[in-house]
Amino acid sequence: MTPTQDHASDGAAPQRVQVGTTAQHALESLRRMIVAGELRPAGRVRQEEIAEMLGVSIAPVREALRALEQEGQVTYVARRGYFVTELRLSDLEEIYELRQLLEAKAARAALPTLDEDALERMELAAKDCVDAAEAGDVAAELEANRRFHFAVLDSPDQPHVMRLIRLLWDSTESYRALYYNAEKSRLEAVDAHKRILAAVRKGDADKLVAELDAHRDRALEMLRGILAVD
Numbered sequence: 001m002t003p004t005q006d007h008a009s010d011g012a013a014p015q016r017v018q019v020g021t022t023a024q025h026a027l028e029s030l031r032r033m034i035v036a037g038e039l040r041p042a043g044r045v046r047q048e049e050i051a052e053m054l055g056v057s058i059a060p061v062r063e064a065l066r067a068l069e070q071e072g073q074v075t076y077v078a079r080r081g082y083f084v085t086e087l088r089l090s091d092l093e094e095i096y097e098l099r100q101l102l103e104a105k106a107a108r109a110a111l112p113t114l115d116e117d118a119l120e121r122m123e124l125a126a127k128d129c130v131d132a133a134e135a136g137d138v139a140a141e142l143e144a145n146r147r148f149h150f151a152v153l154d155s156p157d158q159p160h161v162m163r164l165i166r167l168l169w170d171s172t173e174s175y176r177a178l179y180y181n182a183e184k185s186r187l188e189a190v191d192a193h194k195r196i197l198a199a200v201r202k203g204d205a206d207k208l209v210a211e212l213d214a215h216r217d218r219a220l221e222m223l224r225g226i227l228a229v230d
Contacts, residue, residue, distance in 0.1 A: 022056045027064035029054055034073065034084060035139045035177040042086035045074060072171030084174050089227055092175060095168050096220045102165050103153060103216075104209045110155040111205050121151040122200065126193045133186040141180055141189070142173075148193055152200060152208075178226050179219050188218060 030050070033039045051061045065082045068074045075085045087095070125148035132141035146169065154162055169176075179185045192215035199208035 021060065023060035023063040026050070026054055026056060026060045027067055030064055030068060032139055034174045035142055037177060037181055039084050039174075041084050041174050043084045044080075045082040045084065047081065071173075072167070073173055085171065087172070087175065089224065092172065092223060093220065095172055096216060099165065099168050100213060100216060102161055102168070103212055106153040106155075106158055106161050106165060107208050107212060108205050109158050110153055111200065111203060111208060113155045113157070114200060118151055119200065122148055122197060125151060126197060129193055130190050133190050136183070138177065138180045141186055142176060145180075145189060152196060175223055176219075179222055182222065182226070185219070185222050189215070192218070
């Protein structure tokens with residue numbers, strides 16, 4: 001894993017970036033670069049180059065990087081700067097194991113609360129995933145995929161579980177981007193969403209958890225192959 005940062009980030013509240021500011025523009029641009037694979041795990045984020053490319057000063061780029069650091073997407077290394085967070089395969093496997101435990105709990109708790117509005121949100125997100133996959137738009141599919149999964153898992157009775165799940169998702173976003181940059185992965189995700197939706201419609205908690213597990217396991221297996229090649 002990239003060396004641990006040693007500047008002020010010890011439990012501080014996540015950075016808030018105001019919508020519509022140059023920092024928000026920098027944040028969205030950095031996210032797109034991670035999703036597109038322009039900034040890969042372990043890659044250095046060259047602040048001056050980013051600022052010049054975006055036509056902004058260094059300050060909003062640094063503010064955006066602090067926000068990404070709080071999410072676990074970048075890591076600060078003293079006297080060297082920011083790097084896209086690199087995870088060992090064992091780290092990634094541990095995170096996916098934690099997701100399995102938490103998401104199974106979340107899915108079982110959320111399923112009885114899912115009404116027609118929630119189902120419509122899932123169906124819309126699933127359709128957006130299909131459209132993005134067909135267009136080869138990785139950023140759009142990642143965003144729609146996230147909406148889909150959190151529509152399945154989220155309920156007002158489990159805020160702490162959902163906070164931890166979001167943290168785990170955020171910390172592996174650059175790896176999820178690697179996964180979705182493969183066409184086979186995008187198409188497999190579309191099929192997995194159909195099966196997850198079918199389980200939700202039936203109200204079958206065991207089937208829902210099994211389909212979520214299978215979807216997650218396929219993603220991890222694909223990532224193992226990608227990381228082995230890298």
